[in-house]
Amino acid sequence: MAVSVKDVAALARVSVGTVSNVLNQPDKVAPATVSRVQAAIDELGFVRNDAARQLRAGRSRSIGLVVLDVRNPFFTDIARGAEQRAAENNLSVLLGNSDDDASREASYLDLFEQQRVHGVLISPVDDPTERLERLREHGITAVLVDRPSDGSGFSSVSVDDVSGGYMAVRHLLDTGRRRIAFIGGPDSVRQVADRLSGAKRAIAEQPDASLELVPTTALTVLAGRAAGESLRERASDERPDAVFAANDLLAVGVLQALVMLGEVSVPEDIAIIGYDDIDFSSAAVVPLSSIRQPSELIGLRAVELLIAEVSGAGATEQIVFQPELVVRDSTRPRA
Structure with missing residues (x-):
């Protein structure tokens, strides 16, 4: 039988709300209480249900990244930079390879929308404006990667x-x-x-x-x-x-x-x-x-723009790096 938050709360002799704070906002809980709750989690083998938590929150802690060709080390480096900045913000990156195929790209965007990702980074095959507008209507922010926005209204990180x-x-x-x-x-x-x-x-x-x-x-x-x-x-x-x-x-x-x-x-x-x-x-x-x-830097900055936009702390922005x-x-x- 699966261990629940209530079981953890009972063993640790705290409220369910306190367990929730330990899991999501531990800085708001006294260190001694955090230790007691963590000990109860370890003893019971509790595993948090992220799927349920994401449904309640309305979005997951994952970012969808769609690149043109994952075999190209340039895009691998972009993904590395994106993963680094995402991890620093307690986010993960889901990588999709469109392989220069518009229909495959669309399938990944559909999948990421169904999974309620935190946001989408995309190096698009064609003009993605219409599809990204639909994502935005459903509460999912998108940032263009290695492609200028050309006035589309989306943030972008590109090179001249x-x-x-x-x-x-x-x-x-x-x-x-x-x-x-x-x-x-x-x-x-x-x-x-x-x-x-x-x-x-x-x-x-x-x-x-x-x-x-x-x-x-x-x-x-x-x-x-x-x-x-x-x-x-x-x-x-x-x-x-x-x-x-x-x-x-x-x-x-x-x-x-x-x-x-x-x-x-x-x-x-x-x-x-x-x-x-x-x-x-x-x-x-x-x-x-x-x-x-600056391939890794492109990935880093794209995640930063996405996080700022999702949190409401940043407006749409276009970053254009100069090549060397x-x-x-x-x-x-x-x-």
Whole structure:
């Protein structure tokens, strides 16, 4: 038979309300009483019914986090930052991977709504405004992650990807490269479109430079390897002299394809720069230059905004971080 709060109260010789305070607000109870109640809990093997407590409170102590691709270390780092700040506030994080699939994203949002989560952090596939408005109507706050709110009325934590794309290509131009290929896609992904926009702006400043688009259907190592193989198979005078990959996973794949057979040298023949500065970048066979995003900090700040909004202590806010250029061997200037 399950042990109840009443059983604990009887053994500890206190009221049910005192037991409830020990469980939820121990700072309001005398230390000696807390010790007596805790001893009764341990002796009886009492386990609190969080599901019932959440129903009474109207929301759980969990935050739902939906990311585009959990295989990408960038999103893993965001989750790590979110978990750290959540734990400091006695909250947990439930992770959902949409895998760039809008229907899968919707399923996670439905699930989190049914579980009455404390709030939702989301890196959306498409424009999420309508669905997030429905969550808000049901008392669930949402914060956009790695995506600006664009006036949607929701708080957001993002990085200026247009500036990052400009920074990447400007760096390639400054090392003397002029025939640059942008590898990434699909262009429906907001981050890819913004990074390409920044790349085009840098090219427009250099009259003798060109930008070739090499689209991919995914932002993975395998997609990067396929794009890299297509470049390697070209005649040497038809290849670009530099590649800007929309993320580091693509950049790693491109690097593997180019150097695998020893026909193309990086950076002598083709320089490569990625985006995100994941751990793999510095550990690659040719350490990769990249545009660094403060991934863990994005997760930390997103949770802070969510908690402030839920408590009523904060208004809607948009935080935009500036990216940082990290230069390694893959874009070393030609001798």
